[in-house]
Each structure stands twice: as structure tokens, then as C-alpha cells.
Amino acid sequence: NNGLWENASRQEQVIQSHIDFIPNRYHNFYIRYQIKKSPEMMRQWRVDGKWKVNEHIQIHCRIEQHSADAKSGWLSAMEYEWKPMDQPWQVIIRQVFFSVPDWDLRIYMMDRELKGGMSIPAYSGKGKRTFCIVQYHSPQFICAFKIERERDMEHGGAVTNHRADFQLTLAF
Numbered sequence: 001n002n003g004l005w006e007n008a009s010r011q012e013q014v015i016q017s018h019i020d021f022i023p024n025r026y027h028n029f030y031i032r033y034q035i036k037k038s039p040e041m042m043r044q045w046r047v048d049g050k051w052k053v054n055e056h057i058q059i060h061c062r063i064e065q066h067s068a069d070a071k072s073g074w075l076s077a078m079e080y081e082w083k084p085m086d087q088p089w090q091v092i093i094r095q096v097f098f099s100v101p102d103w104d105l106r107i108y109m110m111d112r113e114l115k116g117g118m119s120i121p122a123y124s125g126k127g128k129r130t131f132c133i134v135q136y137h138s139p140q141f142i143c144a145f146k147i148e149r150e151r152d153m154e155h156g157g158a159v160t161n162h163r164a165d166f167q168l169t170l171a172f
Helices: none
Strands: 014-026 025-039 041-052 057-068 072-084 090-099 125-137 141-154 159-170
Touching: none
Parallel strands: none
Antiparallel strands: 014 025, 025 041, 041 057, 057 072, 072 090, 090 125, 125 141, 141 159
């Protein structure tokens, strides 16, 4: 008898608990705890919160940990969004710190991209990622610029990569 673990699949079974707290339309928090029963037991927890500081600034914070056997990995992300009301521009800055010693403990997190793009990287290893997006919207065009810096701290040294994306959308 598997008790709580019963389901149609014997390969991997999951118990998940999710608690949401939304005190008003400007704040949103949740806590998630999940246990996977597969060849090894994996435990995951996440605390996520969004705060609207004022009409121009929103802050998003996420802390997550994955554990299996004696190994454990974590990710912490902080995002700042500045969008002045009635202004055509917006700035988003995100910084992610992670230490995930094993690919099997990898942590996925959706990254913001330029309009029309989507990225869901798997964080593994040890390092830091920072990006900044600046966008300008007008009735005739949308202009967006993203700068990304990735710093890998594994293998006895630090390797830094930079990437820049530019997007221009014209309306006729």
C-alpha cells in the first residue's frame, strides 16, 4: 500500500502543497512545498512574493531550494520593475544567485525576454546572472534593449559571459 503516494504512475509520484496569500491587488505571496518519490526522494520548497511599492515600482523576490539525499541546491532571485505611469518607457533589473551542485537538482525559472521571446533556463552549478531590460513604447514603434551578464563560479575560477539583444518593432 502506497498511502498518499498512490497514483497511476509508479515511476514518479508527487505530493505538493501550495499556500497563496493576496492581501490586496498590489501584493501577492505564495509558499510551495513539494516532495517527489522516484528512485530517490526529492524535496523542494519555494517562497515567492511580489510587492507594488508605489504606482511606479514593483519588486519580485523568490527563494527556492531543492534537496535529494545529502545534496542540496538553492536559488535566490530579486527583480525590480520601474514603469512610471503614463510614460512610454520601462526598466526591469533582475539578479539571480544560485548554487546547485548536481544537474538532477536543477531549478527552472522563467526569464523575461524582449517582446515575443520566452526563456526558461535551468540553473545548475554555482554563479550569478544579472540582466537589465529597457523598453520604450510609442504608437509608431517599440524599442527594447536587454543586457545580460552571467558569471559562472565553478571549476576553481570565474568565467563571465555578456550578451546584448536589441529589438525594434515598427507599426505602419
